[in-house]
């Protein structure tokens with residue numbers, strides 16, 4: 001029996017959706033614990049692509065899927081997602097899908113404030129997804145948020161909405177100079193959403209703890225990436241939640257003693273959407289090659305992702321912050337055809353070398369990556385399903401990642417499809433709890 005947390009080690013879009021979908025086969029439930037529909041998690045099964053923004057990426061494996069209390073949820077988007085899955089004959093009922101009664105509801109004013117603020121910022125934009133994530137988490141912290149428990153209670157909802165709207169509309173009208181939303185309109189529209197979602201609302205923490213008690217295996221699906229974490233990321237160019245593995249317990253409502261493994265998803269290169277420092281970013285032909293071959297466009301906003309080399313300062317920061325026990329390496333196929341590959345092992349700053357990820361964005365902006373060069377490979381590895389059959393240079397590259405991070409590689413992904421994967425160690429199958437050694 002094992003409970004596993006999955007986190008993105010970089011700036012998001014590492015391929016969490018694919019790996020969660022894959023591992024979900026042996027899980028009993030998949031739980032999202034933070035973020036909202038700023039996430040876009042892609043699964044490719046039987047030639048068909050699914051992008052999930054809110055429903056955990058275990059839904060295609062027909063597992064119990066749970067939205068934890070740590071999320072901010074746009075009800076309209078969630079209903080669209082449920083309907084989309086139903087159209088594809090994927091069952092979503094209150095028997096296999098739960099929304100925590102304590103999760104926060106994203107309201108129209110959150111989205112208005114998110115985009116309105118960004119528009120005022122000129123050259124200092126964060127490049128948010130515009131989904132209202134930040135303003136909704138602000139309200140949670142300010143204790144003025146609306147949770148699903150109030151949302152689905154008609155009188156409670158009306159009361160809360162009226163009170164909060166008075167303050168929001170003052171800000172929207174006077175500061176953002178935008179047209180404020182009207183109480184009656186929001187109430188009418190969102191009461192309908194509440195009715196549709198009411199059957200799914202439950203005490204998610206109680207449900208997860210019961211599953212664990214009954215011997216179930218839980219997969220906790222992180223969103224975004226560690227360097228977008230509100231505390232540990234490249235502040236202020238971050239999202240508004242804690243994305244680190246430690247947040248899984250708070251956002252799902254379980255105790256830390258139940259977590260057995262933390263798997264960090266590592267894209268074999270680095271990408272970032274939105275603004276903020278990115279030391280290994282490439283502005284040349286290699287960057288364009290990776291962007292095109294890797295089809296690096298945002299799964300949520302469609303924005304072109306910035307691309308760069310693999311950064312071990314970033315990965316080692318993720319190792320430290322999450323207590324990673326294993327790595328899943330994704331998009332290895334994309335690096336084929338490149339003559340040589342660069343791994344950043346430190347940052348040159350002033351006259352020294354930095355190995356620890358700096359807190360100060362101004363310092364990070366001035367950091368020059370120090371690279372180790374490794375020979376690439378020409379072979380197309382997309383159809384390889386055994387580690388032994390990988391080209392020697394590919395093995396050397398993987399081995400170097402293990403050496404530099406001191407964390408074993410559990411999974412190697414060589415294509416977007418579920419089956420384009422080499423699994424070296426699946427902790428869900430490792431029932432004895434004794435870790436199988438890595439391949440190095």
Ligand code: GDP
Nearest residue numbers: 013014015016017041042299331413414415416
């Ligand atoms: P997430 O947000 O971490 O779930 O990642 P996204 O779904 O936003 O972005 C990852 C993209 O890479 C998606 O289009 C996936 O289908 C794709 N992908 C995942 N693993 C691989 C892989 O090993 N090779 C290739 N070529 N594509 C992959």
Ligand code: IMO
Nearest residue numbers: 012013038039040127128129223224239273274
């Ligand atoms: P997944 O789960 C990549 C980025 C945005 C922006 C910053 C703040 O698919 O990996 P927000 O809307 O959260 O206030 O935006 O965070 N961002 C992501 N980048 N993948 C994501 O999710 C992201 N979620 C937010 O681009 O820079």
Ligand code: MG
Nearest residue numbers: 013040041299
């Ligand atoms: Mg994504």
